[in-house]
Amino acid sequence: MKPKKIFSTFLILFISAQLIAQPRRELVKVIVTPNHTDWNYQIGEQAEFSISVMRNNVLMKGIEASYVIQPELVEVWDEGKLVLKDGTGKVKAKKFNQPGFLRCTVSVEVDGKEYSTYATAGFEPDKIKPTTTLPADFEEFWNKGKEELSKIQINPVLTLMPERCTATVDVYHVQIDNIKGKIFGILSKPKKEGKYPSILHVPGAGIRPYYGDVWEAEAGFVSFTIGIHGIPVNLDKSVYDNLQQGALSNYWTTNLDDKDNAYFRRVYLGCVRAVDFIESLDSYNGKIGVTGGSQGGALSIVTAGLDDRIDYLAAFYPALSDLTGFLHGRAGGWPKIFRDDYTNKPEKVETSKYFDVVNFARFVKVQGWYSWGYNDNVCPPTSMHSAYNVIDAKKELHVFPETQHWTFPEQHELKNEWFFEKLRE
CATH class of the missing domain: 2.60.40.1930 (Macroglobulin (MG2) domain)
Structure with a gap:
């Protein structure tokens, strides 16, 4: 498919999504x-x-x-x-x-x-400078986690999804082993034999099914979209809705006072495991970028900070940034966990430092593309700049001031033009 057709297809899909994401027009x-x-x-x-x-x-x-x-x-x-x-x-x-x-x-x-x-x-x-601080054993803690992960076999299980395949793309539901469970995702890859750059999509907050990015595979990429909750990503939506309202409600605060068992430890290491999986594919050419928005923007920075196999990252409005802002009289990042007395406990504050995007941003060494708006009412811009400003790598920030927690199609067009060009170099 020609590049112009690819972008047109994507634009149609993206605009459809924006009908939900953007605020509706009023009289x-x-x-x-x-x-x-x-x-x-x-x-x-x-x-x-x-x-x-x-x-x-x-x-x-x-x-x-x-x-x-x-x-x-x-x-x-x-x-x-x-x-x-x-x-x-x-x-x-x-x-x-x-x-x-x-x-x-x-x-x-x-x-x-x-x-x-x-x-x-x-x-x-x-x-803007962050309020959170870097624990002395931060690197040791995460190196230990990656070492633990390395001892677990990937054990990939790929199930072809014929209903989602096209004439040029194969789509698979994927299961791989992670610490304390599994990682599930959707793999879209060109049917034509060859080696291709890869794009890892990390998800925004919530519990939902995923569909993969067929259009990226048609454009010549191995595209892998993951879920983070250790459950298959091709189930009926009602399953995820029930989990959202029940067992996984407010998952981000689970074991917040215990860094070894906090919810995001398994999630962050699961992103590394997703890179392990991509690296094992015969169709992978050795170049990989990671991208996402909100929680996915956070996970993009986290993955690049944890895993030196990442070549590029592109992040929209990263969540989980400078979580302790509210304890210092200013806005903290989503999910704004330190706005009330229940979470404002010393052990929870200390644990948060091991999962704050700011502290992973300090270790990002790859070129990155970032975008958000000043009006973001979910991920406050103060928190996002706190993370961006500590990144010591080649970077570019594209601010669209009026946007809240949504994006214009033009932002995605800019991101994809940059991302695709870098990965094809």
Whole structure:
């Protein structure tokens, strides 16, 4: 298939996904915009936010708007109301005197329904430093884990999925052995004999089935998409929904006070095991990239930090970054576990350091492509910059300020162009 056709196919699939991921359009639009076009400011500057409210794309004159200004997810600095005489208005924040982000949220009520949105100004985010610290035995802990993993045979079981295969691609459900259980995934690879670069897809948070990336295999890649929960990834969706509401609810806090048994230990080592599997394939040419978004963005950085076989990484809005931020008066990363007294225990805080993306980012040595938005309300930009800023490797960050916890198609197009070119070099 020609590259243009491949990208067109992907774009159709991606736009379909975005219908779920992106916020739906509403009758009344509230628009908030910082007065710097790139949404960036110097420390000590004052950000000014422009507000407009429209219905049917026409400004709503005389409407009253409520606003709140605060650093993201922490204490309110200022709040008030203003009447938008011609449908527009402005509010000015006080000076922001440290690296970070300042958010202005605006809401209006129309016919008994509330409409709201926000914009987030960045203040020298490249100077944000993490609050978490690196345990003295961090490398020893993970080297021990990888040594334990190496003693377990991969024992791959590949089951052809004829209903998902195409004229040029074979698709398999895969089972491999991990520490304390299995890793399951979907392998898509070209039918044509040869050696191909590989892409490892690591998943976002949640429990769900997976379908693999046939279009990547059609483009000449060995594509492997994994689940992290040790259960097959081709079951009926109801199985995953029941687990989400039951046994795997809030899995990220499981054994948070015990680093040897914390949930993500098996997950992180499972990503290394996925690389072991890819390396064992006859069709693999020795070059591999890892990619994902949110929890998958975190796992991309973790995998690159743990496994020197990774050649490139591409991460969207990485979760699990600088988890201790809330203990220092600023936003911490998803899943925001240190916002309440139940989790704010010394042993849990200490354990979190062994799984915080910041501490894996310190060991990333491969070239990376990263992208997120300042308006992300799931993975706060403060937390993501905390991880990005400690990476000592060639890197590029593509900020799309207005995006929340979703992406524009253009972001994925940019990522794939970069990723594919690097892996084909």
